Amino acid sequence: MNIFDDFHARIAAVLDRIAGDGRLPKLDHARFVVEPPKDTTLGDLASNAAMVFAKEAKPHFSSPRELAVEICHALAETENVASAEVAGPGFINIRLKPKIFADVLRAALRDPANFGRVAKGRASALQGKVNVEFVSANPTGPMHVGHGRGAVFGDALANLLAFSGCEVTREYYINDAGAQVDVLARSAYLRYREALGEAITIPEGLYPGDYLKPVGAALAKAHGKTLVEKPESEWLPIVRAAAIDAMMEMIRDDLAALNITHETFFSERALHEQKNGVSDIDAAIDWLRAKGLVYEGRLPPPKGQLPDDWEDREQTLFRSTQFSDDVDRALKKSDGSPTYFAADIAYHKDKIDRGYDTLVDVWGADHGGYVKRMAAAVAALSDKRVTLDVKLCQLVKLMRAGEPVKMSKRSGDFVTLREVVEEVGVDAARFMMLYRKNDAPLDFDLAKVIEQSKDNPVFYVQYAHARGKSALRQALAAFPDIDLAAESLAEADLSRLVDEGELALAKIIAQYPRAVEAAAAAHEPHRVAFYLHELASVFHSHWNRGKDQPQLRFVKADDRQLTIARIALVSSLTVVLGSGLRLLGVSAPDEMR
């Protein structure tokens, strides 16, 4: 139940009726909004409908206010409207009867799992099949904190979209082709020889981390000394495959520690494999070539700093400029092998062929320069049917009590994601990474996120949930026979909720469906985190009023019916906190210990 949707529809109906009289043209209802007013004393809902359509209304309405007046008159006749007034240049401010908020609470209590879910067919952006590709860390070592941010972001976004009616696939693109997995293989090979008793030194350019030791040991166990005698061309594919498998297993474990699982793992290497003499990459390039979007040509040298080894040469190019990229992009390296971009084209073509309507790619900010060409490729490959939304996650700066944590990748002395999760816990790690817009840098303070105080938003929101549950326990202690089940509380006489603090809580609970929908449509999970923080704040505030005014406390030992009504309110609060935290992948504890 979304009261904002409800009134959007009511206003749309009024506009249609006026249009039926010939006093307005057919209007695009998506242009106006119904939202909470800036100042809650103005009412419960506000709409800009009359102002947005001022131009269209001009022939029959001398001012936006005049149109607003007519809309208000019509709305005042509809259910649960206490008043509808025009304000300022033509705002429509609506005050609702408390009954509608009681209805909202009942909706939350009767179907806790689905409260806030976006109604089917509501928003066109929230339908169909969506592929969320995230993490896609190279399988060359353990995940670090930056990977973790993209991981948590992608996972929460997938949760949100699934909750909002999309059919969602979580996907991981394994970069298991190219030079760096060969480097991985050579590094693992050294560890293999080490496991056989050789003394090794790891040269510059190979991966020095200890995490390859078990891979070497496993290889030694499986192959004995047989690989030592083979030339690199023979051992490399064997070692590489084993090392990639081991790295992916490690990465999956790292992700599992954050409660993240992907439905699909897609191998880049598979795109390079020849089937009947043709790879998927060849096929994708041919497909584009048939559309006239691939040609042989020369690229101007990059401006600014010219690479040392720049050589002007003819190459295979994709006409990404036809899809508003800045230059056409190379598809083949100088040795004739496909570029990373060419593989990515084949990969995205595969996703499009699998029938997705929307593709979301979650990348690190250092890939920003890659967005335009990928968007161009998806537009070309799908004839502009499929939209690609690339979400760039900015860097995470790891801090400890205000001081940056020193990290040096060179010495292998960097803090892994796993270490962070083990230190602060899944809940804190996830919440803090989502309590920031994805394109803003994030300071992650290891000391602060485990602090149990209101300064820590994770704790603050979880504490609100625990506090709510505590109130339910207290109610049961006072009235051992009451039924705390949500569906029973839904039958409470909610007209007993008349205090302004109680109503304020009900009103913000009523905003949950709107917050979820907006977050999902914008692909911005952080909005849910901020909403929950605000909800918690309203709750803590009301709770504390009970200190000076005992009659406002949730449990009234001398008034069973009032207690049940208030407990119903608290229960719907925990429903919403639980629902929102679940979307973020953060637990909602019944008590804080």
Next chain:
RNA sequence: GACCCCGUAGCUCAGCCGGAUAGAGCAACUGCCUUCUAAGCAGUAGGUCGCAGGUUCGAAUCCUGCCGGGGUCGCCA
């Protein structure tokens, strides 16, 4: 040189498909614990929304140009 992101309170950031007096947390200051968990709450103070133009009835929000910070810039992934 080009492209992308960012610039909002002392600090960290919300708000941005235009809407009413620009918000929160921290830090500062003042109050509230014989408690349904003070692990919290109430209040005070703090702003040329980087600068300058433009569009509009209306701009933190959209457009243009600057300034500052970060990122990226044939074959890396």
